[in-house]
Structure formats: structure tokens, C-alpha cells
Amino acid sequence: MRIVILGAGPAGLYLAYLIKRRQPGADVTVVEQNPANATFGFGVVFSDRALEFLRGDDPETYAAITPAMEVWSDMTLVLRNERVTLDGIGFAAVGRLQLLQMLQARLASVGVVPQFERAVTSLDELGEADLMVGADGVNSLVRKTFEQEFGASLSYLNNRFAWFGTTRPFDTLTQTFRHTPIGDFNAHHYRYAANRSTFIVEMDEASFVRAGFERMPADDARALCEKVFADALDGHRLISNNSIWRRFPQVSNARWHHGKYVLIGDALRTAHFSIGSGTRLAMEDAIALDRALAAHGDDVAAALPAFAAARRPIVEKIVSGANASAAWYERFAEHLQLPPYDFAMSYLTRSGRIDLERLRAVSPQFVARYEQSRA
Template sequence: MKRVVVVGGGPSGLYFAYLWKSRHPADTVTVFEQNAEGATFGFGVVFSARAMDFLRAEDAETADLITARMETWSDITLVHRGERVALDGVAFSAIGRLELLLLLQERARGVGVNMRFNTTLRSVEDIPECDLIVAADGVNSLIRRTFEGDFQTTLSYLDEKFVWFGTTKHFETLTQTFVETEFGTFNAHHYRYSPAMSTFIVECDRASWLKAGFDRLGADDAKTRCEQIFAETLDGHSLVANKSNWRNFPWLWSNRWSHGNMVLIGDALHTAHYSIGSGTRLAMEDSLALAMALEAYPDDIRDACLHYEAQRRPIVEKLARAARESAAWYANVPEHMRLSPLDLAYSYITRSGRIDDDRLRAMSPGFMARYGDARPRSAAE
């Protein structure tokens, strides 16, 4: 019988706890989460059309429960210079982060996971004696920070600024809206995650952020300024704040995934820029891969963790490269906005280097037909 402690009650920690306890009911599994039950920060999380495939192959019941609560659409829309460009066939789905957490909490509790909410672990000495510690406590992971050298962690930050809001405005698709203002250039990622709510992420380069005075504005005034910048997009709706502070995106990577009886998953291990919509998917995939590795080496946690890293690392590295390419594209939004709407859309959809023209013609025939017809007239201005 194993004693397993999971530090962090986000999607990766909850899903691993549920998986392990459901498959090994004799083991004790305890989740420590610093926030109250039913509390979360942020709004919706997005998944690509194929993001549930990994889950459905191993855990169809959970995949079906999540999918039933999702908002789904088949296109992406870009708005530039007031023109809307549809990228057909680029399907995504979204679910409220809180709804996802409540579902996973219910799954974990139903199989007997011990849930310890409102519990802040101030040092690793606060963790009870156990056979395995799964660090699922995000970018500020206590476990990883305590043993940063052993995990060979690097951390850096993008220069661009972003802030995460919600809104009651209903959007038909995941949309990227680009606007030019007296302060500079801004873009918003927005998509519905329930019939009544949408996520609304505002992003800009540092020069625009400073010129707009966001370094001096309080939270309420900053929200109001964002509403003014995207007034046409919001169409009379307000932004909703929930710990909505301007941030720089953290690039985090741990070159060693385990140390002693401790192993990292999700954002405690690596981050992926939100523009590729894979953060939650990657975190839950980590949970599944770790569970499978532990089952492959039931008598040796060290070998199991090494197997987890060996099997999972090439997949994560590939997505991490794509995320960096995507983030680099966003770093040059002021330059990209000099392009025509169609050229901007083409630049956007090919930004990660994973989609060439042949794949794009097969995936988005409507867009490529329109792009091909207009191409001779769409040179950068």
C-alpha cells in the first residue's frame, strides 16, 4: 500500500489523485490545496478539438463528463481594421475553470481521495510522511522552489503584458481582436466558456502598456481603460475581474523532473504560452503519463519517475517549442498589424511552424480559397 501526497488542487493534481485512487483503492491519496473549496482564479480554459483524444483513450468517462459541459465552435475569427476573417476548421472547446475543478473534485472525492482545502504548506517539513509526493502546485511550487537546483529549473519572463478578465458578452468563436489606439497596439483573446460568460484576455507590448498608464492605474481604473480600448468588441458589456492583475508570462522549465520521492507535473514542471491553448491539456496529460509510469514500475518509484520523464519529455518539448514560436509572434504584434487582415490571419495561423500551406488548405479550405484569391492585392502596407 502506497501513501501518496499531492500538493496542489488544480486540474493536474486533482486528476492525478482521482486516477491513482480509482485504480489503486488500497492506497491513501491526500491532496493539499491552499485555496478554499469552490474557489478559483481565472475564468475559462480552452482545449483544441483533439485535446480530449488523449483522455478519452484512457478515461472515456471523465472525458465525456468534461465534454458535456463544454462550449464548442468550429472556426477561429480574427478582427483587424474592423474586418472579420474566419479561419474555418480550427475547432476549439472551452469550459469554466471552476466548473472543471468542481467536476474533478467530485471525481476525486467519489473514489476516496482525502481533500485538504484551506491548507497552506509553508515548508516541505509540513508534508506528512509518505511514499510519493506529486508537486502539482503551479509556477510558484513549494516543492520545486525548495529544490530548484536539484530539479535544474530555469525561469524567465516575457516582456509583453497581459491581464485576464471575464465578460458577459457572448462570442460565437474563439476570436483574436487587434486594435490600434492613441496609446499603441492591443490585442484580445476572447471566447465563451459557458452560455453566459466569456474569457477576455488583454495583451500588449510594454511600450503601449506604459503609454496607456497601466503602470500607474489601480485595478478598477485599469479595468475601465481596457473596457474603453475594446468598447466596440464588448458592445456595452463590462469586464469582470477576478485577481485580474497585469502580468508577464513566465517561461518555466525543469530539466530534471523528479528528485528523491518528489515528482513535478503541470505548471510546477513547465509552462506553455496561453496562445496555443494547451496548458490545461498538458497538465492533465502529465497526470495520466505519471500514473501509467508508476504502474509500469510498481516497486520502484525512482525508476517510475525516470520512465515518466523519458516517455513524456519529447512530447512536452515539442509543444513547448511551438508555444515559444507562438509567443514570439505575439511579441511582434505592432509590426504584424501593418499587414492586411488576410495576411495577418495567414501569419497568425502559421506562427508556430506546425502548419504549412498543404495542411492549411486541408484544414481551412474556405480561408485558403479567400486568401489565394486576394493574395496579389494583399501586400503589407
């Protein structure tokens, strides 16, 4: 059986590893246009359960990655320089490049080395295969090739954001909101290593235009962001790595597979970065697809519908919450005049997946302070 996986991000690498581990005789090819050690962005964040979804079926990968993760149990919101602690809202993070290197090592342990720096412009270049997997991200060639067959949709939100890094290690995942004379800004920042943090700067379209970011040189834009978030950075600088301004792409597909072709990860659907589930969703897609193949004796025609049927309800629930969260961020400037604890409650309930009573069980100290502020 020959399987070709286009894309060597977390979804593609982990799927290749799972298939080759289970079926050593399979011919598994992974093709990636970028070099092995190239990555854009800084750290990736997971929910408080981090990689628990790997522990049962893949303890080796769990044991390889978990020690490298930074973990914390609370979250912090900063509004008008007032800090609100959200107890029990924990996350874990790891450097994106470090994660990719560890997944590459896991894949090498079963005898597969991706073909890096191979740019593919047509699927015909990949030769014959029994299964071809599009794990090639937002700009997926597999999805674009069969756009109508997949029922593909791609749209963009309005807010602008850029991924930076910094040498300041933050104690928790923190959301810092700023209302300034040139516009309204938000920073999502969290440490992913002992002396490194991700620092995502976001603003609404009106602020982006008013401040002149569209025509501003990259170094000037970075310096202006440092000025807006000077208190949060505490003397540290922002670090650029392809830190261009972009709008979040919303990818969806009515159908997940077509013939021998199937999509996973961001090629299949995107989940807004504000919920910290993108990498986990990608790796869980890989797990679900490998399980479907195993359950149907690697009969692709039977396995792909089974994969979609089992995975779709889970994904749609998470993506629905992510879309609601994204909609809140699209209007975050409207909430900036709220009192800090009312603002925090609006933030915590933005996805519609948690109410006051559930929050009371998860974050009792915050709820007590919130109710005190309301009284």
C-alpha cells in the same frame, strides 16, 4: 504506499483520482492552499479534440465533463475592424471553476477529499511519503525547494496581460487587434458558458507604459480596456477576478524528478496561453505519471525516470510551438500594418508547426480567400 500531491489544480486532482482508482489501498493526500471554490481566471480552452484523450481510458470523466463544454469549429481574427474567418480551427472551452468542481467530484468518488486552505511553507510539514508530487503551479514549493536538483529556470516575457470575463457570449474563439493613439492591444476572447466568456487583454510593454497602466487604479484600467474594445464587447462590461497585470512566466526544468519528488503541470513547465494547451498538458502529465507507476508496480525509483523518458519528447514539441507562438505575440504590433489576410497567415504559421499545404487541408476556405487576396 503513501503519496502526497501538493496542489489541487487539474494536474493534482486528476493524478490523485487516477492513482486511487487504480490502487484503492493507496494513501493519497492532496494539499491545496486555496479554498475549494476559489479560482482565478474564467474559462479554460482546449483544442478542437477537447477531451478525446480521456475517452479511451477514462470514459466516466470524459462523460462527466464533455457535456459542460462550449464547442465551435471556426476561429475569427479581427484587424482594423475587418473580420477574417479561419474555418476548421476549432476549440472547446469550459469554466475553470466548473472543471475543478467536476474533478473534485471524480476524486470524491474514489474516497479522497483534498485538504483545502492548508498553506505549506516547508515540505517537512507534509510528513513522510513514498512519492511527493509538485502539482503546485508556477510558484511551486516543490520546485523551489530543490531548484538546483531540478535544474529549474523561471523567466518572464515582456508583454503585459490581464484575465477578465464578460457576459457577452462570442460565437468563436476570437482575436481582436487594436492600434490606438495610446498603444497596441490584443484581446483573446471566447465563450466558456452560455452567457459567459473569457476576455484576456494583452499589450506590449511600450503601450503598457505609455497608457499609464502601471499606476492606474484597477477600475480605471478595466474601464479603459472596455473603451479600447467597445466594438467587440458590444455594450457588455468586463468582469474582474484578480485581474491583475502580469507578464507570462516561462518555467522549465532540466530534470523532472529528484529522489521521490516529481513535478507535473505548470510546476514542471508552462506553455503560453495562446496555444490553449496548458490544462490538457497538465492532465496528460497526470495520465503519463500514473501509467509509469502502474507499469513499474509503484516502484517510484523506476517509475519516475520512465515517466520523464516517455513524456518529455511530447512535451518539448508542444512547448517549442508554444514558445514560437509567444514570440510572435511579443512582436504582434510589428504585424498590424499587414493586410488582413497576410496578417492571418502570419498568425496561423507563427508556431512553425503548420505550412500552407497542411493549412489548405485544414482550412480550405481561408486559404482560397488568402490566395485570392494575394492575386
